[in-house]
Amino acid sequence: MQNLDWVVPGIPDEMFERVEKIPMTKEEIRAITISKARLRSGWKVLDIGCGSGSITVEAARLVGDGGKVTGVDRSHDACQLTLRNLERFGVSARAEVVEADAVDYLSRGERFNAIIVGGASEEIEEVISLARRCLLPGGTLVLNAIMLETCTRAVASMRASGFEGVECTEVIVARGMYASQGTAMIARNPVFVISCRVGE
Numbered sequence: 001m002q003n004l005d006w007v008v009p010g011i012p013d014e015m016f017e018r019v020e021k022i023p024m025t026k027e028e029i030r031a032i033t034i035s036k037a038r039l040r041s042g043w044k045v046l047d048i049g050c051g052s053g054s055i056t057v058e059a060a061r062l063v064g065d066g067g068k069v070t071g072v073d074r075s076h077d078a079c080q081l082t083l084r085n086l087e088r089f090g091v092s093a094r095a096e097v098v099e100a101d102a103v104d105y106l107s108r109g110e111r112f113n114a115i116i117v118g119g120a121s122e123e124i125e126e127v128i129s130l131a132r133r134c135l136l137p138g139g140t141l142v143l144n145a146i147m148l149e150t151c152t153r154a155v156a157s158m159r160a161s162g163f164e165g166v167e168c169t170e171v172i173v174a175r176g177m178y179a180s181q182g183t184a185m186i187a188r189n190p191v192f193v194i195s196c197r198v199g200e
C-alpha cells in the first residue's frame with residue numbers, strides 16, 4: 001500500500017475498497033468536507049450515511065488515538081464495507097459502525113464535537129434539528145448535498161436551529177483524463193458542502 005504518512009485528508013479514491021452500488025464521497029469533496037468540519041485531535045465525530053467509509057476513515061486518522069468516530073448507515077452492506085475500510089487503513093480502534101436510520105440514531109441524544117452528514121436528504125430538517133441538540137459547544141456540522149433543493153432546505157434549517165456561521169460552498173471538480181492527443185478535463189457532478197457551528 002502507498003505510504004500514508006501525511007496527516008491532512010487526501011487518501012486517493014482508488015486505495016479504498018469499493019462495492020458496486022455503495023456510494024463513496026470523492027477525494028476532493030472529502031477533503032473540503034473534512035476541512036469545513038475543523039476537526040481537532042481527541043474529538044468525537046459522527047459520520048451519518050457513512051457509505052463506503054471514506055469520510056469515517058479520514059476522520060479517524062485525524063482525531064488521533066484519543067478521538068473516536070461513529071459511522072452510521074441504514075444499509076447493512078455499507079456498514080460492512082466501512083468496517084473493512086477502517087481495517088484496511090488501520091484505524092478500527094478509533095471507530096465504531098452502527099447500522100441505523102439517521103433520525104433514530106440522532107434521537108438517542110449522544111453528544112459529539114462534529115457531525116458530518118452524507119445521506120438522509122429526505123429528512124434533512126429533522127436531522128439538522130437533532131444534530132443541534134447532539135453537538136457540544138464549539139461543535140461543527142457539515143452536510144453534503146447534490147440537489148439544489150436539499151441545499152436551500154439545509155441552509156434555512158441551520159439558521160432556524162440557531163447555528164452560527166452557516167455557509168454553502170458549491171464544489172465543481174474536473175479531473176484530467178489522459179488520451180493520446182492530450183488531456184481532457186472530465187467534470188464530476190457538483191456537490192454542495194453546507195457547514196455551520198455551535199457557539200462556544
Ligand SMILES: C[S@@+](CC[C@H](N)C(=O)[O-])C[C@H]1O[C@@H](n2cnc3c(N)ncnc32)[C@H](O)[C@@H]1O
Pocket residue numbers: 022023024025048049050051052053054055056072073074075078100101102103118119120121
Ligand atoms: C453518498 S453516500 C455517503 C458516502 C460516504 N460519505 C463515503 O465517504 O463513502 C450516502 C449514504 O447515506 C446512507 N443513507 C441515506 N439515507 C439514510 C438515512 N436516513 N439513515 C442512514 N443512512 C442513510 C445511504 O445508505 C448511503 O450509504
